[in-house]
Amino acid sequence: MLGLSMRDLRVSFRDLEKPALAVPALDIRPGEKVAVTGPSGSGKTTFINIVTGLERTRHGSVRWSDTELSSLSEARRDRWRSAHVGLVMQEFYLCPGLSALENVLLPGRLSRVRPVAELKAEGLRLLERVEISRPGQPVETMSRGQMQRVAVARALVTRPAIVVADEPTASLDADAGIAVANLLLQLAGEAGTTLIVASHEKRLIERLDRMIRLEAGQVTRDTGALQEMAERDEAF
Numbered sequence: 001m002l003g004l005s006m007r008d009l010r011v012s013f014r015d016l017e018k019p020a021l022a023v024p025a026l027d028i029r030p031g032e033k034v035a036v037t038g039p040s041g042s043g044k045t046t047f048i049n050i051v052t053g054l055e056r057t058r059h060g061s062v063r064w065s066d067t068e069l070s071s072l073s074e075a076r077r078d079r080w081r082s083a084h085v086g087l088v089m090q091e092f093y094l095c096p097g098l099s100a101l102e103n104v105l106l107p108g109r110l111s112r113v114r115p116v117a118e119l120k121a122e123g124l125r126l127l128e129r130v131e132i133s134r135p136g137q138p139v140e141t142m143s144r145g146q147m148q149r150v151a152v153a154r155a156l157v158t159r160p161a162i163v164v165a166d167e168p169t170a171s172l173d174a175d176a177g178i179a180v181a182n183l184l185l186q187l188a189g190e191a192g193t194t195l196i197v198a199s200h201e202k203r204l205i206e207r208l209d210r211m212i213r214l215e216a217g218q219v220t221r222d223t224g225a226l227q228e229m230a231e232r233d234e235a236f
């Protein structure tokens with residue numbers, strides 16, 4: 001179980017007057033399910049890239065339990081990510097020419113975190129759970145909803161402590177989007193995974209424990225923090 005502690009984070013890009021993301025302090029508990037929302041350009045993808053180590057932290061601290069991401073080289077961040085993070089992106093990033101099962105097994109095979117036979121059994125189990133009945137079907141012949149369900153199975157196959165999804169329902173129609181969201185929440189819930197989802201989808205957001213809203217790179221609302229404040233006030 002991994003929790004996040006972010007302090008004094010600032011992400012700036014060249015030609016941008018203000019930081020794309022500025023977060024003085026933010027904590028996410030192990031196993032917490034968090035939505036990150038906000039208008040276009042508010043910093044959601046930047047947030048996702050920082051917490052997964054896809055983007056290097058140059059200013060401030062981003063710590064997942066004992067691992068300080070800002071002090072790791074790119075190669076070490078890549079290794080840490082393949083051991084601990086399952087990713088679901090808007091554009092699935094599946095490999096055409098490979099079957100659903102082969103796609104699901106790919107990140108696990110590369111990171112070698114589990115023996116191949118175990119990985120394959122887990123891959124088949126997850127594909128069944130996401131209702132993919134033909135594991136041998138080439139992914140390029142699947143519907144978009146099916147492709148995203150394969151991507152969900154792939155994100156979970158190594159039993160990562162953290163699952164991060166960037167707009168996982170955005171390129172799907174409403175029904176397929178809800179089906180994917182349900183599966184993501186269900187499977188992450190069963191595994192006790194810390195879940196961070198950037199999304200505009202109201203029906204997804206309202207089912208998570210907490211909502212962090214970003215505007216122009218700043219946290220303008222944090223329902224988790226509000227809840228904690230209310231609990232503290234009650235204790236007085």
Ligand SMILES: Nc1ncnc2c1ncn2[C@@H]1O[C@H](COP(=O)(O)OP(=O)(O)OP(=O)(O)O)[C@@H](O)[C@H]1O
Binds near residue numbers: 013040
């Ligand atoms: N590599 C980069 N170079 C320069 N500016 C960048 C870069 N990446 C992001 N930005 C800028 O940082 C800001 C935040 O972008 P980000 O992609 O995080 O927003 P977002 O909330 O995910 O938006 P959307 O909902 O449209 O995907 C934007 O102003 C964007 O143009």
